[in-house]
Amino acid sequence: MSLPPLEINLKSLSKAQLLEQIVKWGEPKYRAAQIWSWLYQKGITEIDQMTNLSQSFRQMLKTQTWISKAQLKDQIQSEVDRSTKFLFRVAGGEDVETVLMPDGNRLTVCLSSQIGCAMDCAFCATGQMGFFRNLPVDGVVDQFLAIQTKLQENTDEYIRQTKFNNKRKITNVVFMGMGEPLANYQQVVSAIRILTDPDGINLSGRRITVSTVGLAPRIQQLAEEGLGCKLALSLNATTDEIRTRLMPINHRYPIREIMSAVRFWVETTGMPVTFEYVMIRGLNDSLVDAERLCRLVQNIPCKINLIPFNEIEGSDLHRPEERRVERFHRILTQHHRVAPVRYSKGRDIAAACGQLRTIYDQAGTRLSINPVPS
Ligand code: SAH
Numbered sequence: 001m002s003l004p005p006l007e008i009n010l011k012s013l014s015k016a017q018l019l020e021q022i023v024k025w026g027e028p029k030y031r032a033a034q035i036w037s038w039l040y041q042k043g044i045t046e047i048d049q050m051t052n053l054s055q056s057f058r059q060m061l062k063t064q065t066w067i068s069k070a071q072l073k074d075q076i077q078s079e080v081d082r083s084t085k086f087l088f089r090v091a092g093g094e095d096v097e098t099v100l101m102p103d104g105n106r107l108t109v110c111l112s113s114q115i116g117c118a119m120d121c122a123f124c125a126t127g128q129m130g131f132f133r134n135l136p137v138d139g140v141v142d143q144f145l146a147i148q149t150k151l152q153e154n155t156d157e158y159i160r161q162t163k164f165n166n167k168r169k170i171t172n173v174v175f176m177g178m179g180e181p182l183a184n185y186q187q188v189v190s191a192i193r194i195l196t197d198p199d200g201i202n203l204s205g206r207r208i209t210v211s212t213v214g215l216a217p218r219i220q221q222l223a224e225e226g227l228g229c230k231l232a233l234s235l236n237a238t239t240d241e242i243r244t245r246l247m248p249i250n251h252r253y254p255i256r257e258i259m260s261a262v263r264f265w266v267e268t269t270g271m272p273v274t275f276e277y278v279m280i281r282g283l284n285d286s287l288v289d290a291e292r293l294c295r296l297v298q299n300i301p302c303k304i305n306l307i308p309f310n311e312i313e314g315s316d317l318h319r320p321e322e323r324r325v326e327r328f329h330r331i332l333t334q335h336h337r338v339a340p341v342r343y344s345k346g347r348d349i350a351a352a353c354g355q356l357r358t359i360y361d362q363a364g365t366r367l368s369i370n371p372v373p374s
Helices: 015-024 032-041 055-064 137-153 157-161 181-196 216-224 240-248 256-268 287-297 322-333
Strands: 071-077 084-090 094-103 106-110 114-118 133-134 174-176 206-211 230-232 273-279 302-308
Touching: 032 114, 055 137, 055 240, 071 322, 084 216, 084 322, 094 114, 094 133, 094 137, 106 137, 106 240, 114 181, 137 181, 174 181, 181 206, 230 256, 256 273, 273 287, 287 302, 287 322, 302 322
Parallel strands: 106 174, 174 206, 206 230, 230 273, 273 302
Antiparallel strands: 071 084, 084 094, 094 106, 114 133
16 A cells, blocks of 8 residues: 655645745745745646745755646536536545636636535435545645646647637636535635635635535634635525425524524625525425515525526436526516526536536446536
């Protein structure tokens, strides 16, 4: 059996931890900002590329540290909307799916935070695979960096054919890939600190959205971190009975508790919240539901995102007819800020909301990029 490397992955360190190391190495503190800028702004993956560090310091770094990177194993692009799904092997030898979605001037990357998911929501393919592991912070951030590097190199046929924004820079991040981000709280918060740090990726917190099933205590904790990021709450039902059927976590944190955590979020951060609502035929798509939803979110500064259910294998749930979705949408718009119905991107490549999952064979080997449901 091979032993894990004793060296430190530079990307696994928070800025404070890196500073501590730098002091131990007897180097000036500003080296931390220099190293971060190489890692996160220039996206380098070899210590020798950090050319403003002395030869001797680089030599020392090479004996004690290393730099992880996400290895691209496969990718597939939607014929319909040009979203691209990537399969990466990240730190720890894990395979994850990450999705890049062009939308007007925006270029959004949808990051995975866990391998599998323990929440077991009835409508989600990731839930069906069960929970394997939390991703470490480097496994999360490397998904972003690998795509950013690809965009900047502009050597990728798929990406070149796509009229992404001219700057070829990721503009937005959503934690809506595989996993429940708030169940991997510390690593996700560390990743957001790297994404928003001026010496790191330097993205505004306003461009980062954490989407959650509603782990109420974690929502409150996140509100107090002062990260400046946005919160999306996957509400998906207007009664505890239906919500518990769809999302077992509702047993633990019923709608009333989630709503009070959301109110705390709004009061503490001063920022509105987004409610996501996956519409499922005959379960949560009635006029009564629309009205109940209006009442539930009354007085909460918010936006509502309606997501017609995306089909997944082995599920007998269905997407409502378009007419029904539009009617539901109309009722909401009379009272609330409602985004245009989110007909998810990447449905033809199984990259849409709820469709990400990993297929393993019996020996635990990843078989291929997740095939499209028939
Ligand atoms: N665990 C987090 C993030 C992942 S899911 C969360 O639950 O918020 C991101 C969004 O996709 C959630 O709003 C979820 O409700 C939605 N979603 C999951 N499966 C879906 C499906 N089959 N069709 C449409 N949306 C789905």
